[in-house]
Amino acid sequence: MLADHFPVLLAVVPLIAAPAIVVARSGFLGWVVALVVSAATVAMSAALLARATVSGPISYAIGSWPPPWGIEYRVDAANALVALLVSGMAFIAMPYARRSVAAEIEQGRHYLFYALLMLCLSGLLGMALTGDAFNLFVFLEISSLSTYALIAMGRNRRALTAAYQYLILGTTGATFYVIGIGLLYLVTGTLNFVDMAARLALVTDTRPLVAGLAFITVGIGLKLALFPLHAWLPNAYTYAPSVVSAFLAATATKVAIYVLMRVYFSVYGIDAVFRDMPIGPVLAVLSVAALFIASATAIVQADLKRLLAYSSVGQIGYITLGISLGSVPGLAAAMAHVVNHGVTKAALFLLAGAMALRVGGTGFERLAGLGRTMPVASFAFVVGGLSLIGVPGTAGFASKWALVSAAIAAGKWWMVAAVLLSSLLAVAYVWRFVECAYFRDPPADAPKRGEAPLEMTGPALALTVLVVVLGLHATPVLEAATRAAQALAGVAR
Amino acid sequence: MSLFGHFSYWATVFLLMTGLYIVIARGNLVKKLVGLGIFQTSVYLLYVAPGKLIGGTAPIVGPGFTLYSNPLPQVLILTAIVVGVATLALGLALVVRIREAYGTVEEDELLALDAQED
Numbered sequence: 001m002l003a004d005h006f007p008v009l010l011a012v013v014p015l016i017a018a019p020a021i022v023v024a025r026s027g028f029l030g031w032v033v034a035l036v037v038s039a040a041t042v043a044m045s046a047a048l049l050a051r052a053t054v055s056g057p058i059s060y061a062i063g064s065w066p067p068p069w070g071i072e073y074r075v076d077a078a079n080a081l082v083a084l085l086v087s088g089m090a091f092i093a094m095p096y097a098r099r100s101v102a103a104e105i106e107q108g109r110h111y112l113f114y115a116l117l118m119l120c121l122s123g124l125l126g127m128a129l130t131g132d133a134f135n136l137f138v139f140l141e142i143s144s145l146s147t148y149a150l151i152a153m154g155r156n157r158r159a160l161t162a163a164y165q166y167l168i169l170g171t172t173g174a175t176f177y178v179i180g181i182g183l184l185y186l187v188t189g190t191l192n193f194v195d196m197a198a199r200l201a202l203v204t205d206t207r208p209l210v211a212g213l214a215f216i217t218v219g220i221g222l223k224l225a226l227f228p229l230h231a232w233l234p235n236a237y238t239y240a241p242s243v244v245s246a247f248l249a250a251t252a253t254k255v256a257i258y259v260l261m262r263v264y265f266s267v268y269g270i271d272a273v274f275r276d277m278p279i280g281p282v283l284a285v286l287s288v289a290a291l292f293i294a295s296a297t298a299i300v301q302a303d304l305k306r307l308l309a310y311s312s313v314g315q316i317g318y319i320t321l322g323i324s325l326g327s328v329p330g331l332a333a334a335m336a337h338v339v340n341h342g343v344t345k346a347a348l349f350l351l352a353g354a355m356a357l358r359v360g361g362t363g364f365e366r367l368a369g370l371g372r373t374m375p376v377a378s379f380a381f382v383v384g385g386l387s388l389i390g391v392p393g394t395a396g397f398a399s400k401w402a403l404v405s406a407a408i409a410a411g412k413w414w415m416v417a418a419v420l421l422s423s424l425l426a427v428a429y430v431w432r433f434v435e436c437a438y439f440r441d442p443p444a445d446a447p448k449r450g451e452a453p454l455e456m457t458g459p460a461l462a463l464t465v466l467v468v469v470l471g472l473h474a475t476p477v478l479e480a481a482t483r484a485a486q487a488l489a490g491v492a493r
Numbered sequence: 494m495s496l497f498g499h500f501s502y503w504a505t506v507f508l509l510m511t512g513l514y515i516v517i518a519r520g521n522l523v524k525k526l527v528g529l530g531i532f533q534t535s536v537y538l539l540y541v542a543p544g545k546l547i548g549g550t551a552p553i554v555g556p557g558f559t560l561y562s563n564p565l566p567q568v569l570i571l572t573a574i575v576v577g578v579a580t581l582a583l584g585l586a587l588v589v590r591i592r593e594a595y596g597t598v599e600e601d602e603l604l605a606l607d608a609q610e611d
Contacts, residue, residue, distance in 0.1 A: 141576045157594035164587045171580050182539050
């Protein structure tokens with residue numbers, strides 16, 4: 001049965017598509033292949049999520065070598081959800097990509113762009129689905145290396161320095177992760193997550209485990225832009241091509257967050273991480289710092305994409321705050337925000353890219369009066385902004401509500417206060433756009449008028465509608481997130 | 494478990510700190526990549542050294558062989574070396590493009606050029 005091979009096909013199909021696109025050397029063929037492949041990954045991950053929800057974890061032995069000796073792909077309600085988010089975002093970005101890439105990247109390199117995007121998709125899906133710690137590192141590097149190259153394709157020369165900076169920090173992070181896994185391997189003699197969790201229960205000398213957890217936390221913290229390890233993110237998101245910004249903001253950091261959840265809750269277990277080690281308070285302090293400092297920094301940016309980038313660092317703070325509770329409701333809230341914020345931020349970055357196409361950039365001085373020249377995109381952007389704030393009726397509200405409920409259940413009222421107060425900062429940075437687009441006159445020399453082409457506005461609007469739908473009808477995501485949290489914590493010892 | 498017994502770990506830690514120090518302290522983009530390479534190399538040692546048993550052979554079942562070294566770390570590190578080479582190649586390619594675009598590969602000069610633009 002083909003369906004039995006979906007776990008590995010999800011990573012392998014885009015991986016094969018990438019060299020095929022390079023061989024074809026055609027931007028248009030590359031785009032068609034990327035569109036078809038991303039649609040196929042959506043279908044496969046949706047089927048896997050449905051199956052994992054009904055029948056529990058699906059184990060797939062690569063090359064029929066039984067785990068723990070062979071590499072195992074293990075799909076449960078948590079990583080199938082992450083895979084669906086990643087492939088869904090890739091698929092929605094594809095129709096948009098054609099016009100956006102044509103405008104931002106020179107003709108001769110289009111096919112390379114799509115090949116890299118496929119490599120990145122393969123890496124992210126592989127990271128999400130694998131049940132093997134070292135295999136995860138390899139996919140992490142596949143996605144990271146392709147990401148560096150994608151960012152370097154931005155028009156501004158600062159894209160190059162942004163990519164270089166990300167390469168240095170990203171490689172440092174990945175190496176820290178390998179060191180952590182190495183220490184765990186020395187103690188347990190296994191790389192399979194499930195097997196590792198079982199053997200860690202028998203370990204009495206905890207010093208290598210503490211060191212390993214510290215290395216993994218810092219390493220993955222770099223990849224997920226945990227405050228203050230986010231230095232690479234603002235430049236990378238600002239200068240990358242629009243499609244790349246949207247895709248990365250919705251997926252790359254989110255997959256890293258999933259890896260951290262997997263290590264904390266499935267491998268080490270809630271007790272080991274949150275009772276025996278002070279990970280909870282450390283994460284909580286860093287998250288609250290992200291909520292306030294990164295959100296406050298976002299307010300004073302002069303560029304819309306840069307504002308969104310800092311807002312991402314702040315929003316990641318809500319997710320890590322949920323993890324820091326060390327409880328299943330907190331984890332579920334974090335997972336729900338992974339999905340809801342991923343959708344919201346993708347919509348906003350796609351809209352920012354559509355605006356950049358029309359007015360030639362995302363600096364606020366160019367966006368003045370946009371409410372009149374691009375009313376649809378501006379309105380959609382405000383809707384997405386409301387979701388960043390967490391206004392009822394938007395996706396951001398649903399997951400923030402879940403987070404606040406989990407914090408109240410844990411008796412942490414200061415956390416509730418932090419979430420509510422930091423939302424006011426989000427009001428301020430969203431207002432920056434509103435003020436600029438609706439209360440200022442367009443510059444006299446505004447180059448082009450009117451909305452961006454339908455291929456670009458369409459996907460962005462579809463995501464904006466999804467933001468509202470997920471806000472009004474929040475139960476499916478919250479239930480899926482709860483099942484994901486139970487699956488993550490359930491394997492724990 | 495003497496100091497000498499942990500020799501390979503001391504070497505690992507020394508390489509790790511040296512590499513990381515170069516990445517942080519040097520302003521030249523190529524030197525940073527060299528530091529990153531040393532940093533990654535330390536991990537190769539962390540994995541490979543404990544896998545070796547003194548007097549151990551490759552894990553081939555046969556008469557006369559009783560002590561086996563663990564081959565898995567070597568396989569893992571072979572992969573990690575490939576990743577390291579790919580990272581270095583991409584990093585150097587970026588440095589070439591940065592030099593074409595800015596005319597320098599010194600971090601402070603790059604920052605000054607960016608600041609001029611603003």
